[in-house]
Amino acid sequence: MAKPKVALYWIAGCGGCDVAVLDTNEKILDIANLVDIVFWPIALDYKYHHVEAMPDGSIDLALINGAVRNTEHKKMVELLRAKSKVVVAFGSCAYLGGIPGLGNFVSNADILKRVYLEIPSNANPEGTLPQTHVKVPEGELELPALTDSVLTLAQVIKVEYFLPGCPPAPDAIMKLVELWATGKLPPPGAVVASDKSLCDECDRVKENKKITKVYRSHQIVPDRKKCLLEQGLLCCGPATRGGCGQKCINANMPCRGCFGPPPGVVDQGAKLVSAIASIYQGNTPADIARMLDEIVDPAGTFYRFGLANSLLHKTRVPASQGGSTK
Amino acid sequence: MKTARRIPLLKKMLGQLGIEEDRLRLDWVSASEADRFARVVNDMTEQIRRLGPFSRTGGGNNG
Numbered sequence: 001m002a003k004p005k006v007a008l009y010w011i012a013g014c015g016g017c018d019v020a021v022l023d024t025n026e027k028i029l030d031i032a033n034l035v036d037i038v039f040w041p042i043a044l045d046y047k048y049h050h051v052e053a054m055p056d057g058s059i060d061l062a063l064i065n066g067a068v069r070n071t072e073h074k075k076m077v078e079l080l081r082a083k084s085k086v087v088v089a090f091g092s093c094a095y096l097g098g099i100p101g102l103g104n105f106v107s108n109a110d111i112l113k114r115v116y117l118e119i120p121s122n123a124n125p126e127g128t129l130p131q132t133h134v135k136v137p138e139g140e141l142e143l144p145a146l147t148d149s150v151l152t153l154a155q156v157i158k159v160e161y162f163l164p165g166c167p168p169a170p171d172a173i174m175k176l177v178e179l180w181a182t183g184k185l186p187p188p189g190a191v192v193a194s195d196k197s198l199c200d201e202c203d204r205v206k207e208n209k210k211i212t213k214v215y216r217s218h219q220i221v222p223d224r225k226k227c228l229l230e231q232g233l234l235c236c237g238p239a240t241r242g243g244c245g246q247k248c249i250n251a252n253m254p255c256r257g258c259f260g261p262p263p264g265v266v267d268q269g270a271k272l273v274s275a276i277a278s279i280y281q282g283n284t285p286a287d288i289a290r291m292l293d294e295i296v297d298p299a300g301t302f303y304r305f306g307l308a309n310s311l312l313h314k315t316r317v318p319a320s321q322g323g324s325t326k
Numbered sequence: 327m328k329t330a331r332r333i334p335l336l337k338k339m340l341g342q343l344g345i346e347e348d349r350l351r352l353d354w355v356s357a358s359e360a361d362r363f364a365r366v367v368n369d370m371t372e373q374i375r376r377l378g379p380f381s382r383t384g385g386g387n388n389g
Contacts, residue, residue: 105342105343269339270336273332273335273336273339274332276335277328277331277332277334277335277336278328278331278332280331282331283327283330283331287331288330288331288334291331291334291335292334292335292338295335295338297342298335298338298339298342299339299342299343300342302339312343312345314343314382315342315343315344316343316344316345316382317344
């Protein structure tokens with residue numbers, strides 16, 4: 001029997017997801033024995049036309065990491081969708097928009113302005129901005145255009161499974177491959193991780209669920225045994241799915257929310273607003289003003305990985321300032 | 327009293343996301359204050375009407 005065919009692809013990501021696959025170390029050889037890897041830009045020299053030439057549905061499993069940020073990403077994931085039986089949104093960017101999704105706090109026009117015109121280290125006296133089409137003696141060249149906003153994979157194509165993590169841990173990757181190889185994957189649509197919140201799995205001592213003052217990570221060295229939230233650090237554990245192995249918590253850092261909302265939570269940021277504000281101590285207007293002061297950047301903190309996947313999806317930009325409805 | 331803290335924090339976050347402050351209002355009305363209840367609801371309705379329907383590019387005429 002022919003070996004199953006697997007494709008791996010990256011779009012708007014940092015490369016860390018692909019490195020996480022390599023971090024399975026010698027187990028990558030087991031995977032290579034089990035399957036044929038037919039497309040994997042970080043490791044193998046296959047071109048887009050090789051994928052185009054494959055019959056529809058001939059790839060058994062496509063693992064796609066990164067968010068959708070431009071027209072090339074869109075075209076490639078649509079192509080891989082057509083060629084693949086099962087598509088996995090691999091890692092937090094593909095699943096939630098991830099760190100690239102923070103781009104949804106500003107308009108594309110503002111991103112280009114900042115990067116090409118305002119950055120102090122940039123010498124661009126003519127104010128040149130990237131163009132999608134340029135004429136050269138040999139003809140016209142085309143470059144991908146930014147999409148109106150950063151999109152999650154499932155906002156562009158149908159996705160069967162979601163593997164959260166920034167990046168997914170090597171053992172979680174092996175578990176996914178094993179479940180798939182043995183036909184034991186849950187019904188399509190599932191997030192392959194824990195069904196509990198991170199707080200439910202966390203071993204730290206929780207005493208009174210109260211915050212008297214919010215600290216930022218650089219301001220204190222927290223006690224290693226006690227709940228980070230109770231020590232005043234904005235830990236996203238109450239509204240973040242577990243199953244990550246608590247690497248940040250074990251490193252004495254609060255959860256940043258990369259696993260996305262747990263089952264039953266629609267909007268991770270809104271849930272965190274509710275959770276954090278309800279345990280903050282103090283009811284006077286002065287207390288509330290202090291809380292607002294101490295929580296410097298609620299949207300950036302509570303939607304650090306999930307803005308593109310949230311109910312609002314992006315900051316609203318008036319049409320007069322280049323906003324669009326997508 | 328949790329609500330008294332949640333709504334200001336939510337407002338701060340919605341502001342970062344470009345949502346007008348006037349679309350969200352927290353007010354306290356006792357069960358015995360029927361007139362005040364009606365007034366608050368009417369005020370809010372009028373306020374939202376002035377802002378226009380919510381849209382991604384700005385509501386009503388302010389887009």
